[in-house]
Amino acid sequence: MAEVKFKGAALHYELEGSPAGPPLVLIHAGVATLRMWDAVVPALGADHRILRYDTRGFGLTSTEDVSFSDVDDLLAVMDAAGIERATLIGASRGGRIAIDAAVEHPDRVAGLVTVGSNPSGFPDVELTERENDLFDVLDDLLAAGDLERLNRLEAELWAAGPTRDVLELDPAFLETAYALNAANVRHAGDAPRAVPIEPPAFERTVDIEVPSLFIVGEHDLSTELAATEYLLSTVPDSSGATFPDTAHLPSVERPAEFVRVLGGWLGAHGL
Known part of the structure; x- marks a missing residue:
């Protein structure tokens, strides 16, 4: 466990797995912390270097009430861990951060995986x-x-x-x-202000050139299902996986199946 001080925050992160393996950065959902990856890290870490962190306003990360960039926070953690380029794996909000990073800093991203995520700027979807x-x-x-x-x-x-x-x-x-x-209840009083990227990733997904995998649970919400379809239709080198009998947290609900699908995809793309 470690932390990096960056622009009014102490960003908590953990680095584990194979030191010589290709790096993976795991970014948690907005209803979780980095602990959501506990069940998948041992298997993924057998042949990958694993970096995961609590984003600003979550888990063990602390923050002042300042303006900040989620992407800059991500890069600060990668720099602190000595990782120049990695495959980004983000769930929900974490996937949005990963997509933003892929369009803003393509030199830092080797591959992209999202789980039930919307690109920033994705238009409203009619809910049931x-x-x-x-x-x-x-x-x-x-x-x-x-x-x-x-x-x-x-x-x-x-x-x-x-x-x-x-x-x-x-x-x-x-x-x-x-x-x-x-x-995350302890952060209810925190009020950091996230500054969105401009233009938003929704308008730029066609420019993502790295191999990408877009995962969604069969029972996820309408917006997440629609966003996954959009990503698959616009990101050039992309493939998808729908997890049956799961909703928004397939990596937590079906960790063994998640590792099997993700591991196969990583291997097929040399990541």
């Missing part, structure tokens, strides 16, 4: 009635200041998706989802 109802409940809890209940229901929404009941989920997976999101 069920999805709107679920988000209305979360909005009401936020307005009421019930952060503990909000945190649990938010974890349930992304773990189950809008088309499954939480009772269908493996109890151990659901408890992990609760714990991953609960680790």
Whole structure:
């Protein structure tokens, strides 16, 4: 475990795996911390150098209330770890950061993998009635200041998706989802201001030239499903994988299958 001080933050990161292996940078989802990768790091680290970190406002990273760039934070962590170029693997919000980095700093990106992610600037998608109802409940809890209940229901929404009941989920997976999101409650009072890239990645995905893999869970939300289709249709050297019986967190819910798919793709592209 280590940290790098950068522009008003102490960015917590962990570096492990094979020192001589090709580097992978794992970027967590917005309902998690770097701990979401615990179940996949041992297998991936057998022949890769693994860097993962808590993004600003999450996990063990601390921040002042300053303006910042998620991409600059990512590069600062890579620099601190001595990694010049890597395959970026991002889940949800982490995937958006990875896509932004791929269009802004292509020299630092060897490959790109996202899991249920939208490129920055992706237009609004019409949600289903069920999805709107679920988000209305979360909005009401936020307005009421019930952060503990909000945190649990938010974890349930992304773990189950809008088309499954939480009772269908493996109890151990659901408890992990609760714990991953609960680790961020301590940051509820943080107010760093993320500065978006311009123009947004949505307008630039056709310029991504590295091998790319876009993963999505079968039961993910409408926006994530639509965004994955968009990425596959615009990024030139791309392929996709849909994980059945998962929603927004396939790497947590089905880690062995995730490692199998990702490992095969990495091997096929020499990454």
